[in-house]
Amino acid sequence: NAGVTQTPKFRILKIGQSMTLQCTQDMNHNYMYWYRQDPGMGLKLIYYSVGAGITDKGEVPNGYNVSRSTTEDFPLRLELAAPSQTSVYFCASSEDNSGNTIYFGEGSWLTVV
Amino acid sequence: GQSLEQPSEVTAVEGAIVQINCTYQTSGFYGLSWYQQHDGGAPTFLSYNALDGLEETGRFSSFLSRSDSYGYLLLQELQMKDSASYFCAMDSNYQLIWGAGTKLIIKP
Numbered sequence: 001n002a003g004v005t006q007t008p009k010f011r012i013l014k015i016g017q018s019m020t021l022q023c024t025q026d027m028n029h030n031y032m033y034w035y036r037q038d039p040g041m042g043l044k045l046i047y048y049s050v051g052a053g054i055t056d057k058g059e060v061p062n063g064y065n066v067s068r069s070t071t072e073d074f075p076l077r078l079e080l081a082a083p084s085q086t087s088v089y090f091c092a093s094s095e096d097n098s099g100n101t102i103y104f105g106e107g108s109w110l111t112v113v
Numbered sequence: 114g115q116s117l118e119q120p121s122e123v124t125a126v127e128g129a130i131v132q133i134n135c136t137y138q139t140s141g142f143y144g145l146s147w148y149q150q151h152d153g154g155a156p157t158f159l160s161y162n163a164l165d166g167l168e169e170t171g172r173f174s175s176f177l178s179r180s181d182s183y184g185y186l187l188l189q190e191l192q193m194k195d196s197a198s199y200f201c202a203m204d205s206n207y208q209l210i211w212g213a214g215t216k217l218i219i220k221p
Contacts, residue, residue: 042200042211043156058208090155098163099146099204104155 002026006091006105013081013112021076021108023091031094032074033058033102034066036087043090049074050097081112115139117212119201124218125191133186133215135201143204145177145184150214151197159186159199191219 006023013019025032030051035043045058049068063085065077074093078085091105117137125131135145144163148156160168162177162184174187188195198214 040213042202042213044211045208048208097204098144098161099202099209100144100161100163101158102146102148102156102209104157106155 004091004093004103004105006089006108008108009106010109011111013078013110015081015083015112017081018077018079019081021078021089021091021110023074023076023105024072025074025091025093025103026072027093027103028071029093029095029103030071031097032068033092033094034064034074034076035090035092036060036085037090037107038087046076046089078110083112086110086112115203115205115210117201117203117210119199119212119215121213122216122218124220127191127193127219127221129191130187130189131191131217133188133199133201133217135184135186135212137182137184137201137203139182139203139205139210141205142179142182145175146202146204146209147173147175147186148200148202149197150200156200163204188217193219193221195219 004025033048034046044060047066049055089108094102119135146161147159150156160175172189177184196219200214202211
């Protein structure tokens with residue numbers, strides 16, 4: 001029962017470094033999402049995808065990039081990391097684009113120093 | 114603009130009933146979801162209301178009134194394991210907008 005798997009779980013980056021957060025799902029969902037969650041706050045949508053080859057910006061896309069070459073994979077790339085990108089990142093997937101039953105990965109804790 | 118408001122913290126006693134309210138503001142509304150998140154964990158889906166009325170799932174119920182732009186999550190027979198943050202999220206214009214969350218503290 002894998003569901004949504006994201007790696008790494010923890011990472012410390014230096015300012016200006018780049019990295020990719022990996023995300024894969026085995027439920028054959030068309031919709032995939034990347035969220036960030038700052039302490040004590042709700043989730044903010046970074047990017048989303050409605051299917052392979054299609055991606056779109058969410059509320060807070062600046063400093064990030066995504067790709068969706070397959071239905072299963074939706075990696076998030078951070079270019080030129082900044083302290084403001086210190087956050088918990090969640091990948092998620094769903095059958096449709098309503099709020100009805102979104103499945104989340106376990107989260108990736110990222111610190112930029 | 115689009116926004117949701119929910120209380121930042123609610124305290125209740127084990128075995129009791131608690132209601133977490135959520136009001137929203139948006140130009141295009143399709144439904145209201147509720148998610149539970151334990152500290153250090155991922156959000157997990159609880160319920161979704163697209164139409165007015167009450168949806169019941171075991172000890173949890175969710176209510177929506179579209180005319181009042183208001184919903185609530187009702188938790189019955191509270192257990193210590195229900196201590197978590199609860200988020201309402203509105204399905205608006207094909208994006209999901211999240212509230213800041215309500216921390217539920219349960220006392221024995």
